[in-house]
Amino acid sequence: MPRPQWHAPWKLMRVISGHLGWVRCVAFEPDNQWFVTGAGDRTLKLWDLASGELKITLTGHISPVRGVVVSDRHPYMFSVGEDKLVKCWDLECNKVIRHYHGHLSGVYCCSLHPTLDVLCTGGRDSSVRVWDIRTKNQIFCLSGHKDTVASLLTQGVDPQIISGSHDSTVKLWDLAAGKAYATLTHHKKGVRALALHPNKYLFASGSADNLKQWKCPEGVFMKNVDQTPYRAVVNCMAVNHDDVMVAGYDNGSIRFMDWKTGYNFHTEQTRVQPGSLEAEAGIFDCCFDKTGTRLITCEADKTIKVWKEDENATPETHPIEWKAVAPGTEKRW
Known part of the structure; x- marks a missing residue:
């Protein structure tokens, strides 16, 4: 088993409040100057990344915004x-310059193709x-799922x-x-989170049972990443260029x-x-910025939190507490 690479722990850097409802989604713009959030108050807000100040509020949706x-x-x-x-x-x-009509019920996720003009x-x-x-x-209505589609990824290959x-x-x-060529049935619970590795041909999926890693293009199962000990629902996942993978849970924990x-x-x-109520500690979405240094x-407490690596941490102050486990003998939940 390879030894894990050392990463600095992350800490809270800023709390931004301004939404009047649960904050459901976030996206960065390509120049990394600002980011946008959508919330249960039916608005989209654009925030300056450096200062955390509100730039503009966009209204137009008549129900909670779920994806941006x-x-x-x-x-x-x-x-x-x-x-x-x-x-x-x-x-x-x-x-708003265009509407795309066709969905028969609420729309929960969206993704833009990196090279084609398709959404x-x-x-x-x-x-x-x-x-x-x-x-x-x-262009297509890709049908085959039996329940709500909660997460989407697109890539050029x-x-x-x-x-x-x-x-x-x-x-x-x-x-x-315009059809599915593989269906992965390894998870036991709904898959609400997917994350694409930025520079490897791999992706990860998150469910309440555990997080799994897959190899493209066939979707070959690689490994279970994390046996979730407290049976919390995974709402979001993200990966940066430094091989840091983060998962946000509905009980407010970030791993x-x-x-x-x-x-x-x-x-x-x-x-x-x-x-806010203690029960409002829940993470709905997470995203690394374009440099991977801010999360x-x-x-659910209507805030947006900005995290960064602890610059004072060293391998001595935060050592890796890791012991090798032979494949097949890890604890099963």
Whole structure:
């Protein structure tokens, strides 16, 4: 078994408040100057990354906003919500310029293809819909899931679309043929979180039973990363270039892990802002910025928290407490 790489523990750097509802989603813009959050108060807010100040509030959704993504190639931002709406915002004039109609129920996740002008959305109608950004036409309705599609990934190489669903399966889709070529049935609970490794041809999926790593393109199972000891629901996952994988749970805990070995080198418990209930310690979404040095978490106490590595930590102050476990003998929950 390889020894885990040393990573510095992460600490809370800033708490940003301003939303009036649960903060459900976050996305960074390509130049890393600002980020956008969507919340249960039906608004999208753009925040300055350096200062944490609010730049603008966008209204237009009539139900909670569940997903947001900013294009790397156009001055566009896309948002989806429980009102079945998929909106395209022009960031030069901060207005909605297109709607994509077709979802039969709430839309929970969205993802932009990195090289093609297509947007993928998934929701409670158990389908993944692929839209042409410019013409507003629906290219495909990818059906096959039996329950809500809760998480989506897109990449430039096969599988170009990966979807996770509450039916506890992960599907890999062939975008050219418009159908699934692999269904991964290893999870026992709904898959709410997926994370793509930024520079390896791998991805991870998170469910209440455990986190798993997979190899593209066939979806070959590699390993269980983390046997979740407290049976909490995984709402989000993210990976940065330094092989730090983070998972956010609905009980407010954030676990930082080494990608290669799955070693949990740091666990943080979020604290609710004053005036909130203890039960509102929950993490709905998390995202690393473009440099991988800042982590944003969206939380149930209506706050956005910014985390960074502890610059004072060293391998001596925070040693790796790791013992090798022979494959097949690890504890099963």
